[in-house]
Amino acid sequence: MPRTPTTIPAEYRADVERLWDYHNMHHEIRPVDVGIGLGSHDLGVAKAATDLYHRGMFPTLVFTGANAATTIETFPRGEAVHYREYAIAHGVSADAILIDTQATNTGQNIEYTRALLAEHQVQAQSVILISRPYQQRRAYATCKKLWPDVTVICASHPLTLDDYVTSIGNTKKVIDMLVGDTQRIGRYAELGFAIPQHVPDDVRAAYSRLIAAGYTSRLV
Incomplete structure (x- = not known):
């Protein structure tokens, strides 16, 4: 059985790191x-x-x-x-x-x-x-x-982004989760489930690029 990749694609690394840091x-x-x-x-x-x-x-x-x-x-x-x-x-x-x-x-x-x-x-x-x-x-x-x-x-368990991806064993799952939680920050505040949180422009841009790249399985 082929192993699931655990390396973040180079073209998306900066965007993934930005979302990772935002949610911490x-x-x-x-x-x-x-x-x-x-x-x-x-x-x-x-x-x-x-x-x-x-x-x-x-x-x-x-x-x-x-x-x-x-x-x-x-x-x-x-x-x-x-x-x-x-x-x-x-x-x-x-x-x-x-x-x-x-x-x-x-x-x-x-x-x-x-x-x-x-x-x-x-x-x-x-x-x-x-x-x-x-x-x-x-x-x-x-x-x-x-x-x-x-x-x-x-x-949280104090792991770096790369160590966390390795611990989960599935890069796409982690990125999908990051994108999904970024969406939920705004969506859940609109629905009254959470207080509003500031979302910087660079976070919004990273989120949009990752959606365009297909990291969408955890969107609501």
Whole structure:
């Protein structure tokens, strides 16, 4: 079986790098009340959450996520369940972890996490949202819309763009995801799902060129 290419085409590298940098919020990590690992196809979320827990960044960790078409083969028991299993296997106390196994989108991740924390009487004035690298900005905008009074810090598994593409094993999938999330920044704000975010002209231009190049499978 031929291997899926994991090299970014040279003619699109600058545009891909621009979107990659745009979606990284570049937040300084500091201790908060709760860490929230957002479900996805990427085990790097669980790895980052586990590392932050061991660094003392939060005493309570929530994993939230059911399944989607892009994750069910990788995480057949559900995203949050597999994340929890990884974290426990790597030294996180089971008592420190809460899981939501129902959320199927970022808005539900936030809403169901808030309900879960309230159920367990965990006060959260500040959170670290742990996501895929290119989901940071969308996660931030969604959280600030649905939970405006909480202080939000965004974090991801600290990989370079090339290392991330290699970890996923599919260059087109990563670029498609970057393009899709860029579209969602504007679209979800228009629909009232998220707060508006500034999109610089060079980001818009990079996004348009990548669409023209056919990186469109994750557009809505």
